[in-house]
Amino acid sequence: MSQKRALVTGGAGFLGSHLCDALLAEGYAVIAVDNLLTGRRPNLDHLRNEPRFEFRKLDINEPFDCGPVDYVFHFASPASPVDYTVHGIDTLKVGSLGTFHALEVARKYGAKYLVSSTSECYGDPLEHPQKETYWGHVNPIGPRSVYDEAKRFTEAVTMAYHRYHKVDTRIVRIFNTYGPRMQLNDGRVVPNFMKQALRGEPLTVYGDGKQTRSFCYVSDEIEGFIRLSKSSEHLPVNIGNPTEFTILECAQHVLAVTGSKSAIKYEPLPQDDPKQRRPDITKARTLLGWEPKIDLEAGLRLSLDYFRKALQEETARA
Ligand code: UDP
Numbered sequence: 001m002s003q004k005r006a007l008v009t010g011g012a013g014f015l016g017s018h019l020c021d022a023l024l025a026e027g028y029a030v031i032a033v034d035n036l037l038t039g040r041r042p043n044l045d046h047l048r049n050e051p052r053f054e055f056r057k058l059d060i061n062e063p064f065d066c067g068p069v070d071y072v073f074h075f076a077s078p079a080s081p082v083d084y085t086v087h088g089i090d091t092l093k094v095g096s097l098g099t100f101h102a103l104e105v106a107r108k109y110g111a112k113y114l115v116s117s118t119s120e121c122y123g124d125p126l127e128h129p130q131k132e133t134y135w136g137h138v139n140p141i142g143p144r145s146v147y148d149e150a151k152r153f154t155e156a157v158t159m160a161y162h163r164y165h166k167v168d169t170r171i172v173r174i175f176n177t178y179g180p181r182m183q184l185n186d187g188r189v190v191p192n193f194m195k196q197a198l199r200g201e202p203l204t205v206y207g208d209g210k211q212t213r214s215f216c217y218v219s220d221e222i223e224g225f226i227r228l229s230k231s232s233e234h235l236p237v238n239i240g241n242p243t244e245f246t247i248l249e250c251a252q253h254v255l256a257v258t259g260s261k262s263a264i265k266y267e268p269l270p271q272d273d274p275k276q277r278r279p280d281i282t283k284a285r286t287l288l289g290w291e292p293k294i295d296l297e298a299g300l301r302l303s304l305d306y307f308r309k310a311l312q313e314e315t316a317r318a
Helices: 014-025 041-047 081-086 088-109 145-165 189-199 218-229 247-258 282-288 296-317
Strands: 005-009 029-034 053-057 071-074 112-118 169-174 203-206 212-214 237-239 244-246 264-267
Touching (some): 005 014, 014 071, 041 053, 071 218, 088 145, 145 169, 169 218, 189 203
16 A cells, blocks of 8 residues: 655644644555744754654745645644734635645545644634534624634635535634643743743733633644544534633633742733534544543643743743
């Protein structure tokens, strides 16, 4: 049997790079592409001597072709609220132009296709927990719209290629995920709190800290992607951890895991910050036999070494 080849867009990103590892473990040859806007080459350093792995720096907002592939995993996009606010136009472009180009690759080579979508499709949800059938409550012109609408458009293009061109597509709606290889300064809550706790600085809680999120450890999340990649479900599937925490509770867990004595400092809530977020994962459980195994404290413990090292490197660079 000839070796299967997978293409990962956004392969140098947090999730993209972990996905490359998982696909190599599944026996694929992997080609990762990334324009390194928010992705980082060091996320792939450990694969330098892996003969089945190749990295190409390229911008998928232009048409591209890296030769025949059996599977396209489209994971390219800024993903943290700070990153997609700074890179708003690029975020819209990669969700639209980039998605067309990734789908064209799948169409050309008859490859299977899986795209990363997001719980942001649900916006500031009025239905709780969020099922895949919920259409969402999204501000189409607010500061988060560059990401939310890009991803909703991504889903629309993906379904259109499935319906009109018969591309064998899958859509994963990703909820808050954390773990090693997150950028220390991407502004998301876990890296922010870990960095602040390890430095003994106050933890910045936005608003009253009563808003909720449900945090999935990266290895659980990736296992969900791999299972979905092997299924033939074309409609979106939520992959996330259904245990919900307030942001204040998240801060307490970070303090417990790091042993930090940092105080809590309240700062203004960003505009349109969702008040609650929790996936209904009945579909993933039934369809894929998937559910997360690692709870928040265990996952934070597993991430601690990474954040310590990242912080040391940052301090050494300063
Ligand atoms: N948040 C916070 N302090 C921070 C960073 C984030 O209180 O230093 C809050 C943010 O307002 C939101 C939640 O934590 O309610 C999750 O934010 P994040 O940026 O990680 O991702 P989001 O789920 O909003 O995309």
